[in-house]
Amino acid sequence: MAASSAAPVTVPAKAAKPDAPVPVKVAIHTAPVPVMAAPPAASAPVTVARATPVRVQSRRSRLYRLAVVGLGLLCVLLLIAITVLWIKFNSLNLQRDQLQSSYTNLMMERDQFNASYTNLMMERDQLNASNTNLMRERDQLKTSNTNLMMERDQLKNSFNNLNLQRDQLQTSNTNLMKERDQLQTSNTNLMMKRDQLQTSNTNLMKERDQLQTSNTNLMKERDQLKSSVFTNLERQSWVFFDTSAYYISTDMKTWNESRDDCEDNGGDLVIINSKEEQEYLTRKVGSKQPWIGLTDSESENQWKWVDGSALTTAYWAEGEPNNWNGIEEDCVHMGFKENKTWNDLSCSSKRQWICERRVFH
Numbered sequence: 001m002a003a004s005s006a007a008p009v010t011v012p013a014k015a016a017k018p019d020a021p022v023p024v025k026v027a028i029h030t031a032p033v034p035v036m037a038a039p040p041a042a043s044a045p046v047t048v049a050r051a052t053p054v055r056v057q058s059r060r061s062r063l064y065r066l067a068v069v070g071l072g073l074l075c076v077l078l079l080i081a082i083t084v085l086w087i088k089f090n091s092l093n094l095q096r097d098q099l100q101s102s103y104t105n106l107m108m109e110r111d112q113f114n115a116s117y118t119n120l121m122m123e124r125d126q127l128n129a130s131n132t133n134l135m136r137e138r139d140q141l142k143t144s145n146t147n148l149m150m151e152r153d154q155l156k157n158s159f160n161n162l163n164l165q166r167d168q169l170q171t172s173n174t175n176l177m178k179e180r181d182q183l184q185t186s187n188t189n190l191m192m193k194r195d196q197l198q199t200s201n202t203n204l205m206k207e208r209d210q211l212q213t214s215n216t217n218l219m220k221e222r223d224q225l226k227s228s229v230f231t232n233l234e235r236q237s238w239v240f241f242d243t244s245a246y247y248i249s250t251d252m253k254t255w256n257e258s259r260d261d262c263e264d265n266g267g268d269l270v271i272i273n274s275k276e277e278q279e280y281l282t283r284k285v286g287s288k289q290p291w292i293g294l295t296d297s298e299s300e301n302q303w304k305w306v307d308g309s310a311l312t313t314a315y316w317a318e319g320e321p322n323n324w325n326g327i328e329e330d331c332v333h334m335g336f337k338e339n340k341t342w343n344d345l346s347c348s349s350k351r352q353w354i355c356e357r358r359v360f361h
């Protein structure tokens with residue numbers, strides 16, 4: 001049997017595309033029909049040498065036998081060849097069917113590949129579009145990320161500031177809580193004190209009311225007493241000016257005797273505190289020159305009133321005080337000379353005097 005040669009068969013693809021798959025080449029092994037060597041023609045001239053009849057007969061018989069054998073052999077060979085060819089034919093049919101099946105499968109696969117290619121192209125376009133979108137989104141995300149980083153930094157700063165403020169507020173809050181506690185304690189104490197003061201105030205108001213009643217009664221009594229005192233003093237020739245009552249004596253005594261008399265009557269020798277008092281008494285004494293409660297008997301030239309206070313405003317007559325002729329003159333009287341003013345005189349001199357006692361307080 002001759003060896004079959006492999007001849008590639010190109011399966012035409014549909015419309016070729018730029019990225020179309022490579023056409024599938026299917027090798028179909030064709031088996032050329034074997035050419036049998038032609039048997040020697042039966043009709044080929046056979047040169048038979050002229051021989052005897054038996055010999056010729058024998059020879060013919062032999063030739064026939066040979067021819068029959070040859071023909072038999074030829075028939076056998078033909079049968080074998082036919083059988084082989086039949087087997088080969090069946091084998092080739094089988095191969096053809098297989099190839100057709102394979103071709104059909106390949107075509108299906110090609111169609112599937114084409115469909116897959118189309119899908120892949122669509123997917124690629126979608127992926128391209130998606131990639132473009134993703135690039136855009138990436139850029140937007142980058143911008144957004146930059147903004148977010150800035151915001152994050154600002155928020156960090158803000159967070160740090162807020163932490164600081166929180167700490168300060170916590171400190172402030174702690175201090176305020178302490179102050180609140182102190183104030184609460186203070187408030188509690190103050191409320192207790194307030195309650196005590198309210199109680200005390202209520203008691204004091206009661207006492208005040210009692211005192212007001214008492215005061216009213218006492219004022220009435222005082223007024224009655226005043227009236228009584230005034231009446232008595234007036235009867236004893238006392239005169240009244242401002243807040244005092246004055247008694248200008250008619251008797252004459254030394255300065256000390258005069259003072260004793262004043263003290264016995266609830267007063268003392270007069271103390272002249274104002275110009276108005278000086279002028280009032282001047283009018284009242286007339287031509288008298290009575291003692292007043294001024295002396296320097298304790299210390300020469302340091303004039304003091306009978307209540308121990310120092311002399312501030314004086315109404316000395318001209319040239320006084322002078323310890324006249326070297327005689328000690330330690331006591332003072334008023335109504336001296338034409339201006340009716342003051343003169344120092346010996347305390348042992350006897351003259352009238354002026355008592356003073358407070359009647360209005």
Ligand code: BGC
Nearest residue numbers: 320322323324329343344345
């Ligand atoms: C008085 C003196 C006074 C004198 C003034 C005498 O009479 O005794 O005290 O100073 O007069 O002229």
Ligand code: CA
Nearest residue numbers: 322324343344
């Ligand atoms: Ca004198």
